[in-house]
Amino acid sequence: MKEFANPFRPGAGQPPPYLAGRDNEKEGFKKLLGQNPILKNVILTGLRGVGKTVLLETLRPIALQEAWFWAGNDLSESASVSELALSTRVLADIAPLVSSFVLEEKEVKRIGFGISKETFEIKLNYQTLVQIYNNTPGLESDKLKTVLEIVWDVVKTKVKGIVLAYDEAQILKDKAADKQYPLSLLLEVVQYLQKKEIPYLLVLTGLPTLFPNLVESRTYAERMFNITTLDRLDEKESREAILKPINKQGCPVTFTEYGISEILKYSSGYPYFIQFFCKEAFDIILQQIRVGVTEPNVSVPQMVLKLDSDFYSGRWSRITDRQRDLLMIIASLPNADSEFTNKEIADKSIELKNIFKTAHINNSLLKLIEAGLIFKNRRGKYSFAVPLLANYIKRQDMEALF
Incomplete structure (x- = not known):
């Protein structure tokens, strides 16, 4: 089988093989x-x-x-x-960008026989920029x-x-x-x-x-x-991001319609997650083909466990148990994936019999903002700063039950 490199790139800032929807x-x-x-x-x-x-x-x-x-x-x-x-x-x-440009030319007189003057170019390099900066008053x-x-x-x-x-x-x-x-x-x-x-x-x-x-x-x-x-891609754009990189001559890997629907479901249109699931699926299918499997099979839900480890667990491990309790309360809100208020969190904590006082919620939210898990928008409401974080938190809550 001819070698075909995995085209999907879920690394931070890595350009995808096809930029969909922008x-x-x-x-x-x-x-x-x-x-x-x-x-x-x-x-x-x-x-x-x-x-x-x-x-x-x-x-x-x-x-x-x-x-x-x-x-x-x-x-x-x-x-x-x-x-x-x-x-x-x-x-x-x-x-x-500008280091090859000449700012000015200077003539330097020489003492002795021969050439009496020599011209020097002062170029706009870093040293020149810093000199101008330092010599400017104010x-x-x-x-x-x-x-x-x-x-x-x-x-x-x-x-x-x-x-x-x-x-x-x-x-x-x-x-x-x-x-x-x-x-x-x-x-x-x-x-x-x-x-x-x-x-x-x-x-x-x-x-x-x-x-x-x-x-x-x-x-x-x-x-x-x-x-x-920038928001998540719609279904059409997501399908293009999944299929265009593998719809090339010589690509040995294909995704079934069921596989595509699973990637769409678990990625929710977020470009990084699409790249992540597609890369994992591509590698698994390719390995199965190489050992003679005629109908390769992958499980996207199993890949979610790897996503949790790669994308979420580092952030989750840096917060306290009490902060995790608060995040679990937030994740249980019906509007957890959009915007929520301090009062909604407090009311939900009472409902779940894990009561947080308003002052404690305020302080915890500030800490979670510093940790990069929450942000406060201009309308005075809060949102998760990491996509699909509520789903991850619910999975941690389920694991704690077993």
Whole structure:
């Protein structure tokens, strides 16, 4: 049998073999690149596993085709700890794009016979950007504005604009206690440049806490962005994500209609879960074919146990028993997969005779937000930050009975 590599990729941020259901988002981004001046920036938000990072990487070639520079990175705690750290992150991301451009030429006089003058080019590399930054008077925001203006003056005849793209941007927060405002700095600098009709386009992706963080930092942030909330795929899109990678010449693996319906059922349209179940099913079927099984068989419910271990258990293991009790109460709510309130949790705890006081619920929810399991939206309600977490919690509750 001819070797055929498993096309499915459930890794974090790994591009799938076929990106289903995101054509509208890509087309919308292309339209934003045509703004003159830039009035709207981009936010891509959603739960983990909906494909934010994958879509972000898909937007990069669109920007390049439209003659834009693309600078960006994953944001980390270290990059967001201070205004200087964030500025350094931006300079480090832009430097590789512009390091071959000449900022200015200088003549140096020589003493002695022969050539009396020599011309040196000062290129816009990282060292030059940092020097400009350090030599600019004022606040960190003033320094970053100056550097980005100079960068644009040098490259503006070669490109239409510069995209600043940052993933995991929910990490970026102002820290009033430390008198550090990295998020405010980023918004202020981008708005300043755009007011001067300098085409920098900001693209941020992150969990649903991202946009409330932005609005809390700067009230005008709401008017700066087009917000795209990525959700699960519909059935047609999910089927395309399952079938198109294996409907290729030479692929030895096929999925039965029953198998497809099981993947649809247990993935609920979440792109990561589709990739996970398809990869597992592909590997199992291929191994059975290799040993002569004529009718390969897989059990998607059995794969769920592996998904629990790979995707959920790490988060579950980091919380206390009492926090788990609270999550089990939340998972039993009829609206657990959408939004829920503190009062609904309290009422349900009374009904289940596992009573939580309001103050205890508030404190526990804050801890669960820090753990990345819950988020609070702008309407003052709470939601699970991890897709299908309620189902996982119910499975843990069932296991505890045996």
